[in-house]
Every structure is written in structure tokens, then in C-alpha cells.
Amino acid sequence: MLHTLAALVENHPGVLARVAGLFARRAYNIDSLSVCQTENPELSRMTIVVDGDDQIIEQVRNQLNKLVAVHTVMDLTGKSIVDRQLALVRVKVSTETRSEVLQIVDVFRGRVVDMGTCNLTVELTGDTEKIDAFVNSIRPYGLAELVRTGRIAIMRSEA
Amino acid sequence: MSEEITGATGATVLLKALEQEGVDVIFGYPGGVLLSLYDALLDSPIRHILGRHEQGVVHAADGYARVSGKVGVCLATSGPGATNLVTGIANAYLDSIPMVVLTGQVPTSLLGTDAFQEADITGITMPITKHAYLVKDASEIPRIVKEAFYLARTGRPGPVLIDLPKDILAAEDVETTSSGMKLSGYQVPGRADDEKINEILKALSDSQKPVIYAGGGVITAEAGEVLKQLSEKAGLPVLTTLMGIGCLPSDHPNLLGMVGMHGSVTANYAVDECDLLIAVGVRFDDRVTSGLGHTFATNAKIVHIDIDPAEIGKAVKTHIPINGDARLVLEQIVDGLAGSSVPQFTDWWERLNSWKATYPLRFDRDRLTPQSVIEAVGELTNEDTIVVTDVGQHQMWVAQFYPFMHTRKLATSGGLGTMGFGLPAAMGAQIACPDDLVILFVGDGSLQMTIQELATIAHNNLPVKIVLLNNGVLGMVRQWQKMFFNKRYSSIDLEGNPDFIKLAEAYGIRGIQVDSNEQVKSSIAEAIKHPGPVLLNFVISPEEDVLPMIPPGKAITEMLGR
Ligand SMILES: Cc1cc2nc3c(=O)[nH]c(=O)nc-3n(C[C@H](O)[C@H](O)[C@H](O)COP(=O)(O)OP(=O)(O)OC[C@H]3O[C@@H](n4cnc5c(N)ncnc54)[C@H](O)[C@@H]3O)c2cc1C
Numbered sequence: 068m069l070h071t072l073a074a075l076v077e078n079h080p081g082v083l084a085r086v087a088g089l090f091a092r093r094a095y096n097i098d099s100l101s102v103c104q105t106e107n108p109e110l111s112r113m114t115i116v117v118d119g120d121d122q123i124i125e126q127v128r129n130q131l132n133k134l135v136a137v138h139t140v141m142d143l144t145g146k147s148i149v150d151r152q153l154a155l156v157r158v159k160v161s162t163e164t165r166s167e168v169l170q171i172v173d174v175f176r177g178r179v180v181d182m183g184t185c186n187l188t189v190e191l192t193g194d195t196e197k198i199d200a201f202v203n204s205i206r207p208y209g210l211a212e213l214v215r216t217g218r219i220a221i222m223r224s225e226a
Numbered sequence: 227m228s229e230e231i232t233g234a235t236g237a238t239v240l241l242k243a244l245e246q247e248g249v250d251v252i253f254g255y256p257g258g259v260l261l262s263l264y265d266a267l268l269d270s271p272i273r274h275i276l277g278r279h280e281q282g283v284v285h286a287a288d289g290y291a292r293v294s295g296k297v298g299v300c301l302a303t304s305g306p307g308a309t310n311l312v313t314g315i316a317n318a319y320l321d322s323i324p325m326v327v328l329t330g331q332v333p334t335s336l337l338g339t340d341a342f343q344e345a346d347i348t349g350i351t352m353p354i355t356k357h358a359y360l361v362k363d364a365s366e367i368p369r370i371v372k373e374a375f376y377l378a379r380t381g382r383p384g385p386v387l388i389d390l391p392k393d394i395l396a397a398e399d400v401e402t403t404s405s406g407m408k409l410s411g412y413q414v415p416g417r418a419d420d421e422k423i424n425e426i427l428k429a430l431s432d433s434q435k436p437v438i439y440a441g442g443g444v445i446t447a448e449a450g451e452v453l454k455q456l457s458e459k460a461g462l463p464v465l466t467t468l469m470g471i472g473c474l475p476s477d478h479p480n481l482l483g484m485v486g487m488h489g490s491v492t493a494n495y496a497v498d499e500c501d502l503l504i505a506v507g508v509r510f511d512d513r514v515t516s517g518l519g520h521t522f523a524t525n526a527k528i529v530h531i532d533i534d535p536a537e538i539g540k541a542v543k544t545h546i547p548i549n550g551d552a553r554l555v556l557e558q559i560v561d562g563l564a565g566s567s568v569p570q571f572t573d574w575w576e577r578l579n580s581w582k583a584t585y586p587l588r589f590d591r592d593r594l595t596p597q598s599v600i601e602a603v604g605e606l607t608n609e610d611t612i613v614v615t616d617v618g619q620h621q622m623w624v625a626q627f628y629p630f631m632h633t634r635k636l637a638t639s640g641g642l643g644t645m646g647f648g649l650p651a652a653m654g655a656q657i658a659c660p661d662d663l664v665i666l667f668v669g670d671g672s673l674q675m676t677i678q679e680l681a682t683i684a685h686n687n688l689p690v691k692i693v694l695l696n697n698g699v700l701g702m703v704r705q706w707q708k709m710f711f712n713k714r715y716s717s718i719d720l721e722g723n724p725d726f727i728k729l730a731e732a733y734g735i736r737g738i739q740v741d742s743n744e745q746v747k748s749s750i751a752e753a754i755k756h757p758g759p760v761l762l763n764f765v766i767s768p769e770e771d772v773l774p775m776i777p778p779g780k781a782i783t784e785m786l787g788r
């Protein structure tokens with residue numbers, strides 16, 4: 068099962084290498100990883116999506132926590148969270164299909180951020196399912212290129 | 227830093243910071259990028275021991291740490307100096323030994339350029355250090371040193387590396403910032419919740435066949451005394467890992483011996499039959515469980531007390547996990563027992579004692595056997611004697627037959643099983659404890675891996691007694707080929723061995739040759755009497771086996787040589 072872990076880590080060079088090395092060495096399966104500075108410039112937040120049963124996830128958390136540069140590790144799985152990914156999708160279009168594609172983009176609340184003679188580039192945010200659904204919908208028209216970030220997540224505020 | 231040093235260089239700031247951590251000795255080896263540090267060492271009260279290879283200096287710092295409980299410190303130059311430390315760092319990491327490793331590095335301006343003698347040592351050692359620093363600003367040295375020592379010795383100890391670029395060491399007029407530590411992400415577990423202690427007490431009162439499985443963490447926590455109290459108070463049998471030897475004196479009636487591949491029959495049977503396994507400061511290593519988490523102590527409720535939460539539940543399923551310090555938690559259990567009457571497990575003890583009587587460790591006393599040499603050394607030394615081993619059959623025989631009475635009297639490479647550890651570790655142990663007798667048990671294969679350190683021993687007149695159990699082969703490997711590969715011996719013959727007596731003498735070390743059983747005791751006595759280092763060459767048969775043995779990957783019930 069996929070788990071979403073949020074780790075607060077020191078914002079130093081080398082921390083990412085330590086975390087990545089740990090995952091590689093102990094053969095944990097990273098599905099995605101995103102890192103960026105937080106509201107506190109000394110700390111970065113890593114959102115790590117990792118596959119494994121409860122026992123493996125417990126090990127991952129403990130092993131991560133052991134790194135001196137890691138401050139906290141939270142498992143957000145099953146918690147009330149907002150999670151997002153960003154995708155940039157280049158779709159092939161022709162004069163016949165252009166308006167259909169634009170309709171789909173609209174349904175998914177995407178934004179066209181670039182346009183060529185025979186393709187357009189769409190920016191889309193959402194959870195994994197939404198982005199998957201969008202990609203599947205436009206695939207028949209011709210998927211020229213797809214870039215997507217890993218998942219980032221935040222806990223919902225308590226009312 | 228409290229004291230303002232004017233005109234301080236990076237090197238002098240470093241040495242002052244080390245002094246403030248109580249460092250009295252550094253094991254090291256110089257090189258280009260370290261020249262300003264070696265220059266400053268001439269004016270420092272810190273003693274420097276020059277090894278003859280960087281593997282020697284890192285194992286020496288390790289041996290020093292194991293017997294003293296203090297943080298060992300070693301130093302090597304950039305590039306090849308640093309990479310020569312790698313085995314020793316891994317060795318300390320796997321056995322959780324507190325160590326600070328100082329390495330020189332190319333100047334910051336050249337970092338990442340494949341400069342002369344550049345090696346990315348913080349990168350190379352990432353999986354084998356508890357933490358590592360690359361110093362980019364000399365003013366941070368006091369803080370980094372303070373943090374490094376704190377990290378190395380607290381929680382689960384381990385090696386911490388500080389990589390020091392040449393220009394940082396040479397920097398002049400260094401103004402140091404405060405040495406306050408910035409380790410907000412680092413926590414050291416202590417006591418357990420009372421609730422957990424009650425769970426253990428309840429499990430104890432429900433149990434008919436409990437056993438304590440004690441390891442290296444008990445020694446780290448200095449918890450030997452309270453472990454003994456618990457064992458005596460509640461009538462609990464104790465078995466130890468290789469790393470836990472000395473937790474209970476070897477003649478203690480509650481001790482069942484070592485568990486695992488070459489452990490005693492009683493200890494292994496006890497694990498197999500117990501209904502409550504109280505594991506403390508152990509990591510369920512595969513030399514103990516055969517890598518078979520699912521066949522290990524299957525009848526037992528498992529309590530696991532460990533300071534590292536990542537060890538709990540890693541190798542076996544745990545019923546009562548307790549993340550805490552072994553000494554504090556054992557004290558809580560002892561306190562919890564006060565007043566309550568604990569069953570004394572009479573039936574269980576009857577069974578254990580009958581195994582003890584049926585399956586003692588055995589060997590032949592009529593020949594010159596390695597076991598008889600170890601037994602004789604045991605008789606001629608005392609409870610304060612420090613014993614260091616290398617890796618192989620001789621190591622297992624020492625674990626089985628030397629009568630250890632206290633903790634920190636055995637220094638042996640358990641987790642990495644590093645041949646070549648013994649001689650330099652003995653050197654470090656002797657420097658940590660100059661007034662104690664240090665005995666090294668070593669095989670002829672292992673000795674030759676770091677034999678250059680005989681020069682360091684001679685140079686510093688360290689009175690280590692080297693007991694060479696010379697079988698002319700890589701004994702442990704040969705035993706496996708004999709048992710599991712139909713005696714198809716492959717590359718285990720050490721033909722070409724030097725004349726070890728002449729070799730010792732060439733270094734100015736006294737050599738004593740022993741070929742027969744009759745000479746064993748007198749030669750050992752003579753070596754102990756001699757004020758300097760001695761090498762005793764005991765010629766033994768290559769046919770001796772370490773028994774009993776649980777074949778690799780097999781369950782306890784498949785033990786050979788009971
Ligand atoms: C040739 C050879 C044969 C071997 N055969 C055997 C054998 O038959 N039997 C055997 O037992 N070993 C054997 N070993 C050694 C084996 O490989 C392991 O090194 C050993 O079993 C590990 O011991 P341990 O479980 O006590 O853990 P250690 O490696 O000593 O680890 C200590 C544990 O205690 C924890 N800890 C540290 N500090 C504290 C604290 N303050 N409070 C609480 N917990 C703490 C740590 O987190 C860790 O989990 C052999 C080694 C070699 C080289």
C-alpha cells in the first residue's frame with residue numbers, strides 16, 4: 068500500500084543524499100519524493116510516497132528518524148489531508164480536435180500555458196487520481212510529453 | 227568557546243575543542259593536507275600515536291573506545307588516508323562503538339574538482355557513519371566538535387566523521403562562534419512508560435520459562451550490575467550474544483552462556499523453549515537467529531528493550547516493544563519487582579541445569595589444542611585482564627572458553643567480523659589501560675592483515691601479549707569447506723607464512739615458540755612476567771573445529787556437535 072510520509076529535515080546539502088541512500092540501501096520502494104524549503108528557511112520538507120506494508124513503513128519511519136538531520140517524520144496516510152501534484156502535459160491537437168481537447172482541459176480545470184501549431188501545453192494540479200484521469204482522457208488525442216511532480220501534502224486544519 | 231585564543235588557527239581551535247572533550251590521545255597518520263594540524267600537535271598536550279597504516283589507527287581508536295567506554299579518536303589525511311579508514315569505520319558502526327574520525331580534505335576551493343588526493347569521504351562513509359560533517363568555515367569547528375562527540379557517545383553510539391579541508395585547518399585569526407549545539411532533530415530515549423513496565427511484570431508473572439537475552443547494548447548502557455540484580459532477584463536465566471559477553475560473570479549460576487551459531491547448547495535450547503524472551507540491547511543478528519525470524523523463539527512472548535527504535539521489530543516480531551536505555555529500563559523493572567513475589571521457575575531451572583550437565587562445552591586436554599591454550603591463559607590471568615581477539619575460529623574459542631568476569635574486558639569485531647582488527651585494537655586497548663594486562667588472541671591469517679602494527683607496539687613499548695593460534699590455514703573458512711563442501715579445500719592454505727618468531731624479533735619483540743602441551747602454562751607465565759610485548763607462537767592442528775555449530779540458515783534444532 069502507498070503511504071505518504073512528511074519529513075522535516077535540515078536544509079543542508081547532503082541531507083537528500085542521505086535519505087536517498089537509505090532508501091536505496093534498504094531497498095524501500097520510493098514512489099515519489101519532493102523536497103522544498105518550508106516557512107522556516109533552516110528546514111526543508113520532504114514528502115515521500117513509499118510502498119510497503121505497515122511493518123516496512125514503520126521501519127522506514129524509524130530509519131529516517133535516526134538520521135541526525137531529520138527532525139520529524141509523520142505518516143499522513145489515512146489522515147485528513149490535502150494532497151496535490153502538478154502536471155505539465157503537452158497534447159497533440161489538430162483543427163478538428165482542438166476544441167474537444169480544450170473542453171476536457173476545462174472540465175479538469177486545467178490551464179493552457181503554451182500553444183503551438185499542432186499541440187498545446189496544459190498545466191494541471193490535483194491529487195493523483197485527478198491527474199491520472201486527465202491523462203487518460205487526453206491520451207486518445209495524442210500525448211506528446213508529460214512531466215509531473217511528486218505528491219505534496221498538508222494536514223487539514225482542525226476546523 | 228569559553229577561552230578566547232588570539233591568533234588561533236583552525237588547527238589550534240580544533241585541538242582545543244578536542245581537549246575540551248577530554249581527548250587525551252589521537253591515533254593518526256599524517257599527510258599533505260594535515261601539515262598545519264601536525265605542526266600544532268607539537269604544542270598540544272594531546273598525545274599522538276603514529277600507526278603504520280590507517281586501518282591500524284582506526285581499529286586502535288576502536289579498541290580504545292571498547293575497553294574504556296570513552297570516544298576513540300583517529301586521524302588520517304585526505305584521499306588514500308581517508309579511504310584506508312573505511313573498513314575500520316564500518317567495523318565501529320556495526321558494533322555501535324563511539325568514535326570520532328578526523329580526516330583531512332583538499333582545500334575548499336578545490337572540492338569537487340578531482341584534485342590531488344581528493345576522495346569524497348563523507349559520501350563514501352554515508353551508510354557507515356552515524357553522522358558526518360564537512361567543515362566549510364573554521365569558526366564552526368567548536369560547535370561541530372562538540373556535536374560530533376555528543377552524537378558519537380549518546381543514544382546508540384557510533385562513528386561520526388569530521389572532514390577538514392586544508393585551508394580550514396590553516397585558517398588564521400579564527401574567530402569562533404558559540405559552541406552551542408544545534409541538534410534539535412536528535413533525541414536520546416531514556417526511561418520507559420510505567421505502563422510498559424507493568425506489561426513486562428505481568429508477562430513475567432505469567433511466565434513459566436523466561437530467559438534474558440542480553441547484548442552489546444547492556445555494556446554500552448553500563449547496565450551489567452542491574453542486569454545481575456534482576457537476574458538474581460527474579461531467578462532469571464541469562465544468555466548473552468558475543469557482544470554481550472561479560473554482562474554476567476562467567477561463573478554465575480544464572481548464566482547459560484552464549485547464544486547463536488557457536489553458542490552453548492543450553493543457551494540455544496533455552497531460546498527455543500522459552501515462553502518469555504526479554505531481549506535487552508541486542509539486535510537479533512542473523513548469527514543468532516540464523517536469519518530465520520520465524521523459527522526463532524517461536525514459543526515466546528518477546529520483550530525488546532533497545533535505545534534504537536529502528537532495531538525493534540526489524541528482525542523478529544516483538545510483543546512488548548520498549549524504546550529506552552537498557553540501564554534505566556532494567557532499573558525500572560527491578561524497582562517494579564520490589565515487594566512482589568516472583569516465581570522462582572523451579573521446573574525451568576531443573577530443565578536448564580540438566581542441559582548444562584548433559585551438554586557442556588568439550589575439548590581434548592591431551593593435546594596442544596587451542597581451547598587448552600585459552601583455558602590456561604584464563605587460569606594465569608585475572609578478572610581485570612583485557613582480552614582482544616581477531617576474527618575466525620580462535621575468536622569463537624575465546625568466546626567459549628575464556629572466563630570473562632566483567633564488561634569491557636573483551637574487544638572483538640562482531641558485526642563486521644573484520645580480520646586484522648585484533649593487533650591494532652589491542653594496541654588501542656593497552657593505551658587506554660596502560661596498567662592492565664592486555665592479551666591478544668589472533669590467527670595466523672588475521673595477524674598478517676595488520677601485522678605492520680607490530681612496529682607501533684614496539685615503538686611505544688606496549689606490553690601486549692600476542693597469543694598466536696597458528697594452524698597454518700584460514701581455519702574458519704577451512705571448517706566450513708570441511709563441513710559443507712565435502713572437504714574440497716580451496717585457497718585456505720597459508721603456505722608462505724613467515725617464521726613468526728623471527729618476525730617478532732625483527733621488530734624487537736620477544737618471541738616464544740610453543741610446540742607441545744607441556745610448555746603451554748610455563749610459556750604463558752613467562753610472557754606475562756616479561757615487561758614488554760611478547761608474541762607466543764602456539765602451533766596447533768588445522769583439524770580443530772569450533773563446536774557446537776548451528777549450520778548457516780538452519781534452525782537451532784539442527785545444531786551439530788552437541
Ligand atoms: C565468526 C563470527 C561468529 C559469530 N558467531 C556468533 C554467535 O555464535 N553468537 C552471537 O551472539 N554472535 C556471534 N557473532 C557476532 C554477531 O555477528 C553480532 O555481532 C552479534 O550477535 C550482535 O550482538 P548484539 O545483538 O548484542 O548487538 P550489538 O551489535 O552489540 O548491538 C547493540 C544493540 O543494543 C542497542 N543499544 C545500544 N546502546 C543501548 C542502550 N544504552 N540501551 C539499550 N540498547 C542499546 C543497539 O541499538 C543495538 O541494537 C559472530 C561474529 C563472527 C565474526
Ligand SMILES: Cc1ncc(C[n+]2csc(CCOP(=O)(O)OP(=O)(O)O)c2C)c(N)n1
Pocket residue numbers: 616617618619620621643644645646668669670671672673695697699700701702703
Ligand atoms: C577482512 C576479512 N577477509 C575475509 C574474511 C573471511 N574470513 C572469516 S574467518 C577467516 C579465516 C581466519 O583465519 P585466521 O585468522 O588464521 O583464524 P582461524 O580461523 O584459523 O582461527 C576468513 C578468511 C573476514 N572475516 N575478514
